[in-house]
Amino acid sequence: MISISVFCLLLCTGASAFRFEELTQYVNTHQDEFVETLRQWIAVESDSSDVTKRADLHRMMDMTAEKLRLIGGKVEMIDIGTQTLANGSSIDLPKVVTAQFGDDPSKHTVCVYGHVDVQPAKMEDGWSTEPYELTDLNGNLYGRGASDNKAPVLAWIHALEVYKALNIDPPVNVKLLIEGMEETGSNGLEQMIVAHKDSFFSAVDFIIISDCVWLSKRPALTYGTRGxxxxxxxxxxxxxxxxxxxxxxxxxxxxxxxxxxxxxxxxxxxxxxxxxxxxxxxPLGDEEWSRYQDIEFDLQSFKQDIGLTQLMYSNKVDLLAHRWxxxxxxxxxxxxxxxxxxxxxxxxxxxxxxxxxxxxxxxxxxxxxxxxxxxxxxxxxxxxxxxxxxxxxxxxxKPWLADPKHPLFDAGKAAVKRVFDVEPDLIREGGTIPIARTFQDVTGKSIIMLPIGGFDDGLHSQNEKISRRNYIEGTKLFIAYLYEVSQIKKY
Amino acid sequence: MISISVFCLLLCTGASAFRFEELTQYVNTHQDEFVETLRQWIAVESDSSDVTKRADLHRMMDMTAEKLRLIGGKVEMIDIGTQTLANGSSIDLPKVVTAQFGDDPSKHTVCVYGHVDVQPAKMEDGWSTEPYELTDLNGNLYGRGASDNKAPVLAWIHALEVYKALNIDPPVNVKLLIEGMEETGSNGLEQMIVAHKDSFFSAVDFIIISDCVWLSKRPALTYGTRGxxxxxxxxxxxxxxxxxxxxxxxxxxxxxxxxxxxxxxxxxxxxxxxxxxxxxxxPLGDEEWSRYQDIEFDLQSFKQDIGLTQLMYSNKVDLLAHRWxxxxxxxxxxxxxxxxxxxxxxxxxxxxxxxxxxxxxxxxxxxxxxxxxxxxxxxxxxxxxxxxxxxxxxxxxKPWLADPKHPLFDAGKAAVKRVFDVEPDLIREGGTIPIARTFQDVTGKSIIMLPIGGFDDGLHSQNEKISRRNYIEGTKLFIAYLYEVSQIKKY
Known part of the structure; x- marks a missing residue:
C-alpha cells in the first residue's frame, strides 16, 4: 500500500478551474438518456452464476465495451480463460473490459472497478415487476442489477461522457476495469490483475470501487468489506x-x-x-468502537425497513460490529x-x-x-x-480493510460535501467485493469505496432498485470526485 | 368389515367355464394397442399437486370417462366440489369417474379403485427421458405415472375390454371408481364415498385396489398400507x-x-x-414376526437396486417391519x-x-x-x-390393515398361480393409499390390494416405469382375478 505520508490533500481554495455547475447542469438535462441506457443494460440477463445465461453475459461485456468506445475510451477486451464446470466440461469466462481515458503524466491516474454481471432473479421469487425490465416507479428504478452494479458503472461512464460532451479534459486520467464474474467470486480476475500488474496498473495511483451502498440516507465512504x-x-x-x-x-x-x-x-x-x-x-479496539458510536444509524428504521420487530443485537455498536x-x-x-x-x-x-x-x-x-x-x-x-x-x-x-485517514477519503468527503452538502459517514460493508483485497495485495495501490447505492436498494433480493436521485446525483458525485482526487498533491 | 365366516372359497376344480386361454391370447395379440393407450395417458401432465396443471387433470378425467364409455361402461362423472388454495381462492377438484359393467344380482360385485393423477416430474430432476413421453426401452415403459397408477388402471380397463371383445360376460359385476387427487391426499373423495355409501356402494361386495407394487420379482398380495x-x-x-x-x-x-x-x-x-x-x-406380535421371516426378500439385491451399501437395519424382519x-x-x-x-x-x-x-x-x-x-x-x-x-x-x-386370511386373498393366490405359476408373497406396503382406510371405515366392505407394478418401478422418483411384462401379464392377472372372485361362495 502506498504510504499516506507520500500524499497530502491540497484543499481546493478556488473552484475557478472546475466548471462544476456546467457539468452538473448537463447531467440534469440528460438524465432521461442515462435512465434509458440503464434500461438497456438491465434488459440483459447477465447472471454469472447460471451457465445457461453465459451468452447474455458475453453480450453484456460487448455492450459495455461498445459504450466505452462511443465516449472515446481506448478499449480492450481481455480474455481471462475458461471456467471448469461441475461436470468436468469448461466454458469461456466473460472477457474483462478495460478502457483508458487520457494519459497525461502530469495528472493522477485512477482506476475505476465495476462489474456488470448480476445475481439470479425470477418473478416467482416474489418480484413485483419483471426483474429484467427496468420499471420507473415513485422515483425508483427497479430491476436486477440496478444498484448492484450496473447503475454505478454507468454513472462512472456518464461522468466521463459529460466531461467529453462539454469538451472539458477530465482532471485525472481514468482507467476502467469492468468484469462479469463478480457475483460468483471474480473467477479469473486475480490472474488478470497479476498479469497486468506492470502494464495496465503501473501508472495507476488510486483504485475506486463503487460496488456497495450507503448505510442510511446520508452518503457514505467505505473503508472495509467482509470476505x-x-x-x-x-x-x-x-x-x-x-x-x-x-x-x-x-x-x-x-x-x-x-x-x-x-x-x-x-x-x-x-x-x-x-x-x-x-x-x-x-479484537474490537476502543477507537473502532468510538467510530461506530459516532455513526448516524437508527436501529428502529433499520428494523422497519426490513420488516422485523427484533434484531440479533439491540444496540448500535454491537449491530454494526456484527454487520461489518x-x-x-x-x-x-x-x-x-x-x-x-x-x-x-x-x-x-x-x-x-x-x-x-x-x-x-x-x-x-x-x-x-x-x-x-x-x-x-x-x-x-x-x-x-x-x-x-x-x-x-x-x-x-478475502476481506478488505483500508485506513479511513488516507487522503482518498478526504477527497471523498470534499466531493460529498460539494454535491450533497453533508459530511459522509465513514463505514464498512458487510458484503464482499471479492477483488478489493486482491487489488490491494497485488498492485499495492490505495483503494477507496465510493458508493452511490441507497441503503434500501435490495441488493441480491427481490425488487432490487436504485433511486433516480442516487443514480443522477451519484453521477455528479463521480464528476466531482475526479476533480477532488486531482487535488491530492504528490510530493 | 364382512366377517370371514360368511364366505368360503369354492375351489375351481374344472376351468371349463372359464375361457382363460382365449382371453390371454387376445391380450397377447393386442398388447401394442394397450401400450399405445398408455402412451396417450402418460402424455397428460395430470399432476394434482400443481394447480397450474389443473386443466390437464380435468382432461385426464375426461379421457378416462371416454375410454370407459367406449368399452360399454355406464359412466358417471361425479362433481366433488372445490379445493381452497393457500391464498384463499378456490378451484374445481377433478371429477370422480365411476363406471358400471353388469348388474346381475346372482353375481358378486367388485369395485376397482384407481387414480390417474401423478406426482410432479421434470427433466431437470434427473430423468433420462421426457417424463411425459412414454419411452419403450429394454422391455420397460418409462414415464411419470406409468406404474403409479395409469398402467394398472388401464390394465383393469383392458381386462374388461378383452371380455367384451370376445363377447364373454365378465364373471362378476364390476364397478370402477377412478379419482384424480390421490397424490395429494384424495381431497373430496371421502365425502363422495360417504354420500354414495347407500347407492354406488350398496351392491358392492369387495373392493380391489391396484395402486402398489410387488416386493421382489415374485408377485404379491398386499394386506396393509401406512398412512x-x-x-x-x-x-x-x-x-x-x-x-x-x-x-x-x-x-x-x-x-x-x-x-x-x-x-x-x-x-x-x-x-x-x-x-x-x-x-x-x-407392538409386533410373534405371528407377524414369523410372517415377515417367511417372505422371500433379499436385502443384498434391495440395496443394489437403490444403490446403497448399507440400510437402516441389517436384518430382514427389522427392515420389513420399519418399511411397513x-x-x-x-x-x-x-x-x-x-x-x-x-x-x-x-x-x-x-x-x-x-x-x-x-x-x-x-x-x-x-x-x-x-x-x-x-x-x-x-x-x-x-x-x-x-x-x-x-x-x-x-x-x-390413515393407514389400512386387512386380514390376509380373508377369501379375497385366497382368490388372489389362485389368480397369481394361474398366470405366473408361483405362490404370491403376502406383504404390506410402506406407501399410502389414502382412501383404503376410508373405504374400510365407511363402506364396511372387504378390501384387497392386488398390485401389478414391479418392485423397481421408481414410483415418485426419476425414471418411473412399468415393465411391458408386468403391464401385459398384469392385465391377464386381472382377467383371472375376476374369475377367481366369482368362485367365492356366499352362504
Missing amino acids: NCYFCAEVEGPKNDLHSGVYGGTVVEPMTDLIGILDKLISSSGQILVPGIREAVA RHPTVSIHGIEGAFSSPGTKTVIPAKVIGKFSIRQVPDMDPAVVEKQVTDYLHSVFAKRKSPNKLNVTMVIGA | NCYFCAEVEGPKNDLHSGVYGGTVVEPMTDLIGILDKLISSSGQILVPGIREAVA RHPTVSIHGIEGAFSSPGTKTVIPAKVIGKFSIRQVPDMDPAVVEKQVTDYLHSVFAKRKSPNKLNVTMVIGA
Whole structure:
C-alpha cells in the first residue's frame, strides 16, 4: 500500500478551474438518456452464476465495451480463460473490459472497478415487476442489477461522457476495469490483475470501487468489506430419488443427514460453532468502537425497513460490529430436494446444502475451508451414516480493510460535501467485493469505496432498485470526485 | 368389515367355464394397442399437486370417462366440489369417474379403485427421458405415472375390454371408481364415498385396489398400507429476501430456525423424536414376526437396486417391519430458499420445510397433527427467535390393515398361480393409499390390494416405469382375478 505520508490533500481554495455547475447542469438535462441506457443494460440477463445465461453475459461485456468506445475510451477486451464446470466440461469466462481515458503524466491516474454481471432473479421469487425490465416507479428504478452494479458503472461512464460532451479534459486520467464474474467470486480476475500488474496498473495511483451502498440516507465512504467463503455440502445416498412411503424407514436419508450437519454450523443466538473461527477474529479496539458510536444509524428504521420487530443485537455498536467486522453463517438453500409449491413425497437421493461464512480480518479463506470441512466431516462421522459427504468451498473471497485517514477519503468527503452538502459517514460493508483485497495485495495501490447505492436498494433480493436521485446525483458525485482526487498533491 | 365366516372359497376344480386361454391370447395379440393407450395417458401432465396443471387433470378425467364409455361402461362423472388454495381462492377438484359393467344380482360385485393423477416430474430432476413421453426401452415403459397408477388402471380397463371383445360376460359385476387427487391426499373423495355409501356402494361386495407394487420379482398380495401425515413448517422473518453480506449477522435468519427445528424431528439412527408417536405404535406380535421371516426378500439385491451399501437395519424382519409397520419421518425439501444450481448469497425471508410422517396402527392423524405441532412450537420457543413459525398438516391419510386370511386373498393366490405359476408373497406396503382406510371405515366392505407394478418401478422418483411384462401379464392377472372372485361362495 502506498504510504499516506507520500500524499497530502491540497484543499481546493478556488473552484475557478472546475466548471462544476456546467457539468452538473448537463447531467440534469440528460438524465432521461442515462435512465434509458440503464434500461438497456438491465434488459440483459447477465447472471454469472447460471451457465445457461453465459451468452447474455458475453453480450453484456460487448455492450459495455461498445459504450466505452462511443465516449472515446481506448478499449480492450481481455480474455481471462475458461471456467471448469461441475461436470468436468469448461466454458469461456466473460472477457474483462478495460478502457483508458487520457494519459497525461502530469495528472493522477485512477482506476475505476465495476462489474456488470448480476445475481439470479425470477418473478416467482416474489418480484413485483419483471426483474429484467427496468420499471420507473415513485422515483425508483427497479430491476436486477440496478444498484448492484450496473447503475454505478454507468454513472462512472456518464461522468466521463459529460466531461467529453462539454469538451472539458477530465482532471485525472481514468482507467476502467469492468468484469462479469463478480457475483460468483471474480473467477479469473486475480490472474488478470497479476498479469497486468506492470502494464495496465503501473501508472495507476488510486483504485475506486463503487460496488456497495450507503448505510442510511446520508452518503457514505467505505473503508472495509467482509470476505466470503461459500460452501457446498453435498450428501449423496441412493442412486435415485425414492418414494418416501415405499422406502421411508429402510434407508438413511441424505436430507436428514444434511439438515443434521447444517444445524451444527451456528447457534440460535448467532454463535458460529465451527471451532477456530471466532478465535481468529481481530479484537474490537476502543477507537473502532468510538467510530461506530459516532455513526448516524437508527436501529428502529433499520428494523422497519426490513420488516422485523427484533434484531440479533439491540444496540448500535454491537449491530454494526456484527454487520461489518464479525463473521457470520448464512444458509442459503438446498439443491436437489423438493422446492416447489405443493407436496411431493420424495426421499431426495442427493442434496447440496449451500451456506456461506462472511469472514473478516484476521481470518484466512484457506484456513476457513479446512476448519469447516474438517468440522462438518467430524459432525457427519458421529452420525454413522452410510451416505457420502463432500464439502467444497466454491468461493473464497478475502476481506478488505483500508485506513479511513488516507487522503482518498478526504477527497471523498470534499466531493460529498460539494454535491450533497453533508459530511459522509465513514463505514464498512458487510458484503464482499471479492477483488478489493486482491487489488490491494497485488498492485499495492490505495483503494477507496465510493458508493452511490441507497441503503434500501435490495441488493441480491427481490425488487432490487436504485433511486433516480442516487443514480443522477451519484453521477455528479463521480464528476466531482475526479476533480477532488486531482487535488491530492504528490510530493 | 364382512366377517370371514360368511364366505368360503369354492375351489375351481374344472376351468371349463372359464375361457382363460382365449382371453390371454387376445391380450397377447393386442398388447401394442394397450401400450399405445398408455402412451396417450402418460402424455397428460395430470399432476394434482400443481394447480397450474389443473386443466390437464380435468382432461385426464375426461379421457378416462371416454375410454370407459367406449368399452360399454355406464359412466358417471361425479362433481366433488372445490379445493381452497393457500391464498384463499378456490378451484374445481377433478371429477370422480365411476363406471358400471353388469348388474346381475346372482353375481358378486367388485369395485376397482384407481387414480390417474401423478406426482410432479421434470427433466431437470434427473430423468433420462421426457417424463411425459412414454419411452419403450429394454422391455420397460418409462414415464411419470406409468406404474403409479395409469398402467394398472388401464390394465383393469383392458381386462374388461378383452371380455367384451370376445363377447364373454365378465364373471362378476364390476364397478370402477377412478379419482384424480390421490397424490395429494384424495381431497373430496371421502365425502363422495360417504354420500354414495347407500347407492354406488350398496351392491358392492369387495373392493380391489391396484395402486402398489410387488416386493421382489415374485408377485404379491398386499394386506396393509401406512398412512401419511404431511406437514409444512413455515418460518417467516423479514419482509423480503436479504443480501447475506449486507444483513448477515444482524438478523435471525428464518433458514437457520427452520433447519434447527427440522433437525429435531428424527435422530441419525432413525428414531422419531416427537414425543408420543413411538408409544402409539401397535407392538409386533410373534405371528407377524414369523410372517415377515417367511417372505422371500433379499436385502443384498434391495440395496443394489437403490444403490446403497448399507440400510437402516441389517436384518430382514427389522427392515420389513420399519418399511411397513413402523412410522418414519422423511424431510422432502424446503420451499422459498435458494434451490437452483450455482451460488446465491441470499437470506431467504420465508421458508417452508416439508416433511411427512408415515403412520401406522394405532396412530391417529389428528393426534399426530397435535403432537408434531406442539413439539415443533416448543422446540422453536427454546430458540427465542423473533421469527414466526406456522405448522400445518396438509395431508392426513390413515393407514389400512386387512386380514390376509380373508377369501379375497385366497382368490388372489389362485389368480397369481394361474398366470405366473408361483405362490404370491403376502406383504404390506410402506406407501399410502389414502382412501383404503376410508373405504374400510365407511363402506364396511372387504378390501384387497392386488398390485401389478414391479418392485423397481421408481414410483415418485426419476425414471418411473412399468415393465411391458408386468403391464401385459398384469392385465391377464386381472382377467383371472375376476374369475377367481366369482368362485367365492356366499352362504
